Amino acid sequence: MLxxxxxxxxxxSKISLLxxxxxxxxSIVSTLFRSGSSLLVSLFVVLLFILIGIIGxxxxxxxxxxxxxxxxxMASKKVKGAKxxxxxxxxxxxxxxxxxxxxxxxxxxxxxAASTAVVFQAxxxxxxxxxxxxxxxxTVVLTSIIAALTVGGKxxxxxxxxxxxxxxxxxxxxxxxxxxxVLGLFNLSRPFQNKQPRRIKHSSSNVAREESLRG
Numbered sequence: 711m712l713x714x715x716x717x718x719x720x721x722x723s724k725i726s727l728l729x730x731x732x733x734x735x736x737s738i739v740s741t742l743f744r745s746g747s748s749l750l751v752s753l754f755v756v757l758l759f760i761l762i763g764i765i766g767x768x769x770x771x772x773x774x775x776x777x778x779x780x781x782x783x784m785a786s787k788k789v790k791g792a793k794x795x796x797x798x799x800x801x802x803x804x805x806x807x808x809x810x811x812x813x814x815x816x817x818x819x820x821x822x823a824a825s826t827a828v829v830f831q832a833x834x835x836x837x838x839x840x841x842x843x844x845x846x847x848x849t850v851v852l853t854s855i856i857a858a859l860t861v862g863g864k865x866x867x868x869x870x871x872x873x874x875x876x877x878x879x880x881x882x883x884x885x886x887x888x889x890x891x892v893l894g895l896f897n898l899s900r901p902f903q904n905k906q907p908r909r910i911k912h913s914s915s916n917v918a919r920e921e922s923l924r925g
Contacts, residue, residue: 725807725808725811725812728808728812729811729812729815729816732812732813732816733816733819733820736759736816736817736820737820737823749828749831749832749835752824752827752828752831753828755824756821756824756825756828756856757859759817759818759820759821759824760817760818760821760856760859760860760863761863762813762817763813763814763815763817763818763821763860763864764814764860764863764864764867765813765867766809766810766812766813766814766817767809767810767814767864767867767868767871768864768867768868768870768871768878769805769809769871769878769879769882770805770806770807770808770809770810770811770813770814771806771810771868771871771872771875772871772872772874772875772878772879772882773798773799773802773805773806773809773875773879773882774802774803774806775871775872775875776795776798776799776802776875776876776878776879777799777875777876778796778799778800780876781793781795781796781799781876781879781880781883782796784880789880790884790887791880791881791882791883791884791885791886791887791888792880792883793883793887794882794883794884794886794887794890795879795880795882795883795884796883797883798879798882798883798886799879818860821856821860822856825852825853825856828852829845829848829849829852832848832852833845833848
């Protein structure tokens with residue numbers, strides 16, 4: 711137990727730092743789009759982050775339930791993105807944690823914060839004061855709608871992710887393939903090279919010595 715905890719500390723630290731960085735980026739983007747924008751634009755930002763969270767959870771679950779052997783078979787047929795898909799499936803705990811815990815959770819937090827700005831914008835349009843019955847009603851209704859869309863969307867996509875995990879991960883692999891061709895960020899050819907076992911060479915003197923000992 712302590713060994714597993716010790717081994718998870720480096721990865722957890724990296725995830726925390728990555729989460730911190732992505733949360734800053736998501737918050738800046740959300741703030742820039744909402745500042746001085748109309749109510750419709752703010753609602754679009756909220757729905758966009760809800761969609762990002764749903765997609766993140768879908769990819770994370772698909773990575774956890776996919777079978778690596780399917781993608782190796784596709785890679786042997788030169789299917790584009792198959793190597794990337796196999797890499798995702800092989801490292802399913804890492805990718806699942808990234809998409810579920812990092813992307814999904816950050817998107818949920820940012821969408822909740824953005825919904826607060828939508829409430830104040832709606833209250834300003836209908837000219838109602840903070841703390842009034844109408845203000846509270848708008849807050850409750852909007853929060854409930856966002857929660858229903860988030861939970862309902864994730865529930866539907868989780869079913870899709872379980873039964874269509876191969877198609878989802880191969881599509882994600884193709885996206886990584888084309889991004890890598892354009893940006894050249896990483897090379898996935900090395901992890902898929904089959905390592906041949908080392909053969910121990912016995913010299914003639916060693917063989918003769920072993921035979922004399924046996925005799």
